[in-house]
Amino acid sequence: MAPSTSQVPNESADQVTTTDSFVKVLAESSNLKSVPTQFTFSNDFKGSYSDSIPIIDFSQLTSENPHQRSKALQELAKACEEWGFFVLINHGIPETLLKAIIDASLEFFELPDDDKRRYEAKSLSDPIICGRGSVITTENHRIRLWKDFVKCYVHPEFHCPEKPLILRNDVSAINYRDIVFEFSEKTRSVARKLLQGISENLELEQGYMDEALKLDSCFQLYAANFYPPCPQPDQAIGIPPHTDFGLLTFLIHNGVPGLQIQHDGEWFNTNSPQNSILVNTADHLEIFSNGRYKSVKHRAVVNSEAMRISIVMANGAAPDAVVGPAAQLVERDGRALYRPMKFIEYIVSMQSNRLHGKGNLECLKIQDDE
Ligand SMILES: O=C(O)CCC(=O)C(=O)O
């Protein structure tokens, strides 16, 4: 059986003790025919396809036309309930920015190793971490993942590596930081509008979630994942099955597919039309909605042909907001299904809980006999 693992940010725990090379270096260094044993993770990487994966048109969700808006709200509710995942189109984030952040992230991974090693984790709370992915299995074995990553906290405090400096044309240059900053601002605004819609769908006031979770100071974590081609995609994994912390995760990539989501126990490939954003519901939305919207399990598979980059923005509550099921939903349901916890404490506790794909969330579930 494939080892189950804890949520992705736990990876940072392992970086503290890891000294091996980046997987990029390994993949490029030799004529690699097989996956080294420390990466071995047997998996059936070929997912199914579905025509029913929801597509949400953001321009309709924000439309002045009440009929259009209410139709889009219904589609959003269905997507959150049935899939925990949707493809967001017409979101208004310029295509040039999406391309710029993918290109700049690629340039980051191409920096000399020493520039990247500056950001190796010294402590789990480091606001910027660059490293090689690895996870600890239930049997307490460390498995290397077929990816390198960089991640940083971008809101309410903004952190980002200085390099690379991106040359735009012969006369001007822009920092990675500036691109990430703009991406964080734009995605935050889209996330908040989606969350307003979700609040309405839960029959709460439009601004309820905004206030209860203090979304003015919402936590955002930015991550870029680099997956080089892998000689044996069924013997390694980019990111094993997990759920994300936070409310909604946004993801874009360089056109090479690899994100799979679990639906009714089956793995499905996701497809993203140009300029779309893939959105999944995460742990804190499951908690806040008192279990109406489940945090969707997903994974990143690798392939033998093409390098893949994914850019992830996790959108959460304010670090000091206490996230529990919304009071009105608890009243309607007769009981709370999850214990409340401060958002930042959830993230900290997740870093020490290594064992299960939905482990941290399971810990907050209130059992029937409690
Ligand atoms: O790269 C992907 O497609 C998945 C990334 C992901 O799930 C994560 O970073 O949490």
Ligand SMILES: [Fe+2]
């Ligand atoms: Fe994820």
